[in-house]
Amino acid sequence: MAESESTPAATAPQASASSPAGSPPPTTAPAAAASTPASPSAAEQPAADAPIAVDSNPIYHPQPLEDDDDNDSSLGDENALSTASISSSILQYRKLHGRTYHNFGGADKVEYWAPNDDAQNDQLDINHHLLNLALDNKLFFAPLSKPTRVLDVGTGTGMWAIDFADEFPDCEVTGIDLSPIQPTWVPPNCKFELDDASQPWTFPDNHFDYIHFRYMIGCFKDWPAVYREAYRCLKPGGWIEHLDCTADVLSDDGSLPKDTVFVEWKKVFKEAGEKMGQTFEVVDNDNYVGWLKEAGFKDVKNTIIKTPVGSWPADPKWKEVGQFNQYMLDGGIEGLGLYIITNVLGWKYEEMQVFIAKVRAGLKNKNWHSYCVWGAAWGQKPYDE
Numbered sequence: 001m002a003e004s005e006s007t008p009a010a011t012a013p014q015a016s017a018s019s020p021a022g023s024p025p026p027t028t029a030p031a032a033a034a035s036t037p038a039s040p041s042a043a044e045q046p047a048a049d050a051p052i053a054v055d056s057n058p059i060y061h062p063q064p065l066e067d068d069d070d071n072d073s074s075l076g077d078e079n080a081l082s083t084a085s086i087s088s089s090i091l092q093y094r095k096l097h098g099r100t101y102h103n104f105g106g107a108d109k110v111e112y113w114a115p116n117d118d119a120q121n122d123q124l125d126i127n128h129h130l131l132n133l134a135l136d137n138k139l140f141f142a143p144l145s146k147p148t149r150v151l152d153v154g155t156g157t158g159m160w161a162i163d164f165a166d167e168f169p170d171c172e173v174t175g176i177d178l179s180p181i182q183p184t185w186v187p188p189n190c191k192f193e194l195d196d197a198s199q200p201w202t203f204p205d206n207h208f209d210y211i212h213f214r215y216m217i218g219c220f221k222d223w224p225a226v227y228r229e230a231y232r233c234l235k236p237g238g239w240i241e242h243l244d245c246t247a248d249v250l251s252d253d254g255s256l257p258k259d260t261v262f263v264e265w266k267k268v269f270k271e272a273g274e275k276m277g278q279t280f281e282v283v284d285n286d287n288y289v290g291w292l293k294e295a296g297f298k299d300v301k302n303t304i305i306k307t308p309v310g311s312w313p314a315d316p317k318w319k320e321v322g323q324f325n326q327y328m329l330d331g332g333i334e335g336l337g338l339y340i341i342t343n344v345l346g347w348k349y350e351e352m353q354v355f356i357a358k359v360r361a362g363l364k365n366k367n368w369h370s371y372c373v374w375g376a377a378w379g380q381k382p383y384d385e
């Protein structure tokens with residue numbers, strides 16, 4: 001098994017207060033598909049070693065969610081779990097303090113912690129935009145060339161899948177998710193299916209050229225098992241990639257005091273992940289790198305991307321990323337915390353609101369040059385498997 005190769009962490013964006021505007025951008029683009037010679041499929045490519053340069057068990061339900069009484073229960077069989085069957089329970093969203101949550105296969109089968117309502121879906125779309133800005137519109141780090149069949153696991157509002165389908169019009173892109181929150185007007189080579197990726201996958205062996213995960217922390221009890229399903233469904237030579245974040249809000253220049261509300265924010269996610277048995281520490285300590293190797297992937301590489309919060313960076317690109325990040329977090333922070341803080345950790349709703357208000361104020365503090373941490377890891381299914 002090849003050792004993972006960690007590329008240098010992204011250079012922290014420069015603070016406007018301490019460095020002149022227009023300083024060199026802290027990141028360069030990852031290896032692009034266009035730079036790799038054309039060939040029939042990614043799975044037929046040798047393990048490319050293109051340089052990547054980026055600076056830069058039991059489900060815990062202490063409190064039942066309120067049922068949504070308005071839904072029609074005559075839609076079908078509640079027990080079927082496959083890509084071919086949409087059970088009525090999927091459409092019976094659960095409600096918690098005015099927000100809606102998925103209800104895939106019944107509340108005791110799968111636990112996803114963020115709302116699936118318009119407010120949170122807007123947050124996903126803004127996040128997609130700011131990641132595109134941060135990564136110079138590169139949708140992947142793996143050395144792909146002409147992939148023909150691609151899977152996006154936990155596709156959310158499907159923005160990544162749609163962009164990928166646009167970039168590779170000859171590739172069939174499938175996005176799967178627990179919630180039917182994807183648009184209907186999509187490129188002809190893009191489709192969405194409802195599926196629970198924590199169950200054994202219904203896709204055949206050796207099927208995809210590339211399988212992509214993004215922003216899936218806290219979603220699975222057994223990441224190595226999920227990666228093993230991806231391994232099985234990838235063609236020999238195919239690539240897996242996982243881009244995700246930590247719950248950290250950090251600073252590199254000492255502007256962030258050690259005892260801010262962000263320390264408690266991180267602790268909340270750690271404790272909730274432990275209680276749910278679904279860790280939020282995926283990128284932390286390169287955990288995902290270890291799990292990818294455990295699942296059999298080779299040539300595993302990873303990198304870190306720091307997304308500033310607010311308009312403090314001098315560099316215009318990172319300033320824009322920071323502005324979108326702050327806007328996204330300001331609107332999305334309640335949705336990120338509501339379920340895990342009240343339903344998993346058992347805080348009172350009012351306590352949660354006070355805490356969220358403090359986090360929101362911290363995110364707006366102009367004196368703190370803070371950033372969020374994202375990481376990407378990618379690896380290849382060997383040809384000789």
Ligand SMILES: C[S@@+](CC[C@H](N)C(=O)[O-])C[C@H]1O[C@@H](n2cnc3c(N)ncnc32)[C@H](O)[C@@H]1O
Nearest residue numbers: 112124154155156177178196197198214215219
């Ligand atoms: C934070 S969102 C990220 C969405 C998208 N990947 C993105 O980057 O914008 C996580 C998504 O994973 C989906 N999800 C969570 N658990 C899942 C599971 N077991 N199977 C399929 N999708 C799941 C959720 O419904 C949600 O849409």
